Amino acid sequence: MNEKLNQIAIDGFFLPRQSSSFAHEIDAGWNFVTVLSIVFFVLVVGAMFTFMWKYRRTPANPQATSTLAHHFGLEAVWTVIPTALCGVLFIMGWKGYLAAAVAPSDAIEIQVTAQKWAWSFAYPNGVISNELRVPKDKSVKLILSSKDVIHSVYLPEFRVKQDAVPGTYTTMWFRATEIVNTVLQCTEYCGQSHSNMLSNVFVMELDRWNAWLEKAAAADTSMKPEQLGEQLYTRFACLTCHSTDGSPRVGPTFKGLFGKMEACNTGAVKVDEAYLRESILNPTAKVVTGFQPVMPPFQGQLKDREIDALIAYIKTLK
Ligand code: HEC
Ligand SMILES: [Cu+2]
Numbered sequence: 286m287n288e289k290l291n292q293i294a295i296d297g298f299f300l301p302r303q304s305s306s307f308a309h310e311i312d313a314g315w316n317f318v319t320v321l322s323i324v325f326f327v328l329v330v331g332a333m334f335t336f337m338w339k340y341r342r343t344p345a346n347p348q349a350t351s352t353l354a355h356h357f358g359l360e361a362v363w364t365v366i367p368t369a370l371c372g373v374l375f376i377m378g379w380k381g382y383l384a385a386a387v388a389p390s391d392a393i394e395i396q397v398t399a400q401k402w403a404w405s406f407a408y409p410n411g412v413i414s415n416e417l418r419v420p421k422d423k424s425v426k427l428i429l430s431s432k433d434v435i436h437s438v439y440l441p442e443f444r445v446k447q448d449a450v451p452g453t454y455t456t457m458w459f460r461a462t463e464i465v466n467t468v469l470q471c472t473e474y475c476g477q478s479h480s481n482m483l484s485n486v487f488v489m490e491l492d493r494w495n496a497w498l499e500k501a502a503a504a505d506t507s508m509k510p511e512q513l514g515e516q517l518y519t520r521f522a523c524l525t526c527h528s529t530d531g532s533p534r535v536g537p538t539f540k541g542l543f544g545k546m547e548a549c550n551t552g553a554v555k556v557d558e559a560y561l562r563e564s565i566l567n568p569t570a571k572v573v574t575g576f577q578p579v580m581p582p583f584q585g586q587l588k589d590r591e592i593d594a595l596i597a598y599i600k601t602l603k
């Protein structure tokens with residue numbers, strides 16, 4: 286699944302492209318802290334070496350330095366200046382945090398669901414995709430949740446990051462400012478295939494984005510079941526755990542599955558439509574021997590037509 290992902294363009298020396306309305310402000314803060322750190326490093330370490338050299342013990346000056354008392358003026362200066370600088374940093378950080386925490390009320394809402402090890406994006410018209418497509422120059426609010434463990438959405442070019450937590454919703458927003466293809470990464474270690482938990486991100490012109498949404502909605506209803514099933518296999522990340530070539534992954538392969546006798550914890554079962562349906566909606570009802578019960582239940586996430594499509598697809602994998 287990874288070969289389709291676009292290479293992230295690294296343009297800057299330190300930081301990735303600036304592709305959202307947040308980028309300039311966040312980079313300004315980052316640069317400020319970096320410059321400040323360099324200046325103080327040079328000042329402090331410079332003073333240290335200067336004094337070491339100046340007051341070193343020599344034959345001409347064999348005495349130890351006398352004990353020093355307080356110097357109020359000096360201490361006041363090195364307290365007041367850093368405190369003021371921290372104040373400036375706090376104000377920059379606070380303003381940036383507020384701007385990033387509260388999405389504009391006209392933002393387009395996209396539901397993001399994380400699961401081991403893929404993302405799915407539900408758009409306002411009901412289309413579900415494994416790619417994040419957003420219009421340029423529009424505020425987009427992502428509403429995140431997770432089906433299993435904590436994951437985290439990271440969009441470096443947009444300078445935004447937010448955890449997706451099971452059992453609750455978190456939100457994040459951004460406004461993309463240029464047409465760009467990039468990659469969304471999971472940045473919370475979530476198990477074996479964590480590093481493959483990537484999704485393509487496309488920023489599009491608004492009219493092209495609308496056209497894409499309409500086309501995607503129409504495609505789902507006009508497609509043949511096995512074709513739709515093949516797409517759902519990618520879209521709902523079945524492929525991270527099930528292969529179609531006979532090799533076992535986290536779960537059993539789909540190749541040659543239909544019609545065979547499967548050994549489960551409840552005894553042997555013949556794989557038919559009813560078994561497949563049950564395995565998709567409620568995977569722990571019968572756990573295949575030799576595998577861990579780690580498949581997330583798809584109850585409530587797949588429409589009947591989509592379950593039929595997945596079954597039709599699995600049937601084609603002889
Ligand atoms: C996190 C990994 C994971 C994901 C994602 C996943 N599965 Fe599974 N699946 C498993 C495991 C592990 C088993 C075997 C254990 C069990 O039966 O619960 C399994 C079992 C199955 C079975 C029974 C297979 C057999 O050999 O009898 C079917 C059918 C199935 N999954 C379909 C799907 C479909 C369809 C999807 C996507 C909509 C999906 N799975 C997503 C891990 C996963
Ligand atoms: Cu993850």
